[in-house]
Amino acid sequence: MRLAISRRAAPQLPIPELCELARSRGLDGVELLAADLDAAAAADAAAGFIAGIEVDSGAAASAEATVRRAAAFGAPVVVRHAALGGADPGALARLYEREGAELLLLHGSTLDEAAAVVTALTGTASPALGAAWEVRPGTDDLSLAPALLLATTGMLRLIRLHGGGPELGDDQAAGTGGLVAAIAVSGFPGVIVQTPSAATRAGEWQQWLRGSARAGCGTAHEKQLAKRRTELDIRTVEPKDRMPTILGAYQALSPGQTLRVTFDHDPSCMYYTLQATEAEGSFRFERGLDGPTVWSADVTRVR
Amino acid sequence: MSDNKPIELDVRIVPPAEKHPTIFRTFDALGSGEQFILVNDHDPFPLRYQFEATRAGQFSWEYLESGPRVWRVAIGKS
Incomplete structure (x- = not known):
């Protein structure tokens, strides 16, 4: 398992600096946003250090430019499954396989959402497709974690955790210990991406990254x-x-x-x-x- | 815990109040001869003293990585 941080922790920083700070914190990667793909400087500095690319729509996930950049970064594209709309997972799988890239379908902390992702993945049976889980310890029902992890075993490759970083002392973080233990025991082999619980907290995160929080x-x-x-x-x-x-x-x-x-x-x-x-x-x-x-x-x- | 790869517990994302309880619960759930890898952003030597005081003779402790940013310790159950 690896631990990474979302671009949302420091949306204003140049990508090379963000990667450097994340490394200095002992982290294993950064999850970028789709908009970052246009930053020409991003490619070289971030090569090999990108944990994922967060995109917000099916159109963005199926854009060839996005898929090619993701393949170049060696990083999966992460898109909310519900945002795919009517897009055919089979067609997406063929596109990602052809470009040597990886697409992760993101679900929340309900069994219904996870089941829908499992159904889509089972239907395509493509190695280019996997699952991602977005969890908010402050509001989600964490008692479902073991069941969710079991349902997505072998498919789950990324967990986006709202919290961590400078938010560990918050009341909202209560219960994260049990969640982390459930993830560990499940044998999850992928990456956990810490992300601010709200955009307004990016300042704290940037300070935390600099180690001067x-x-x-x-x-x-x-x-x-x-x-x-x-x-x-x-x-x-x-x-x-x-x-x-x-x-x-x-x-x-x-x-x-x-x-x-x-x-x-x-x-x-x-x-x-x-x-x-x-x-x-x-x-x-x-x-x-x-x-x-x-x-x-x-x-x-x-x- | 059924396969051979030991489980990895990363407490860098566990709130302070829950860190040690989570670690001890994970240890207590191990079977004899099993181990887990503890991952942290500092040397967990106070935890080791706590293990020695509360679970003397029941655990093994091996540093796999000792900083400067990440520490990994294999904690096994005798």
Whole structure:
């Protein structure tokens, strides 16, 4: 499985820069929009890094220019199945096979939509055609995920996930853990594309891509500041920078001083880390708030 | 989990409150001798300490990739 990001996260950035930022975030690709295909500069910089091409109509999906560019990128065209209208999947399959390209029919999180895609794919039995799933954890019924994944086994090649990136802390993201586990257990071999849940959030995403989201938290300067604090709201720090920030603040405590840490997850991992890395009896750990959205803990340096 | 390819759990897209519960649920559902690949954007060493404290002797831990941007750890059930 690979993890990618949608062009919608940074619609204004030049494509080469977007690809570079995505790489620096450890991501495996970018899903472009049909309009990006016209950008001449896109081709070279993005070659091999395009996870998909989102198009919005059957006409666009069956345009020879689109299919040829997709083949050149080595990326599938992704179109909502319902947007194909009366287009014959068999004819599309022949076009995509001839050009050496791939077309994915996108369905939402209902069994009816998935079944319609499965029927279309089974009817053509073409390797050039596959399925894609667009899921919005904030509004979709995630309990259907295992059934949807089962119905599309062997066909599903792309999942477009609304959320991720800087939106992980949102209430809307609740339940994503179970969804990701269901995807993992299904053996899904394709790519997950994170995309902003709304166009208005692109600014946050662009900041996140640059690694400077939430006002420089996790930078060396920020870690230095954290060392002088006895209260630390770790929710404002990116997950990857959290434990080093906490340990730095703890180690800066004088004996008898207490550090209060506020979390958006259970602080057990902090307790077990201190227990494993600090001398026995050197700290005292007391739990405060206990979820389900905010947790806190007081850790006192005893000696 | 029926074929030979281990499942891959990418927690980069899992909300902080759900990360460790999701990982432990996935581990607990494994059969003896099975494993999964944990994917993350940082070294999950605190998780390892949590495994050692709560599932001592029941798991194996092997780094397949150690950054600088992506970490992959094979976590197996004894």
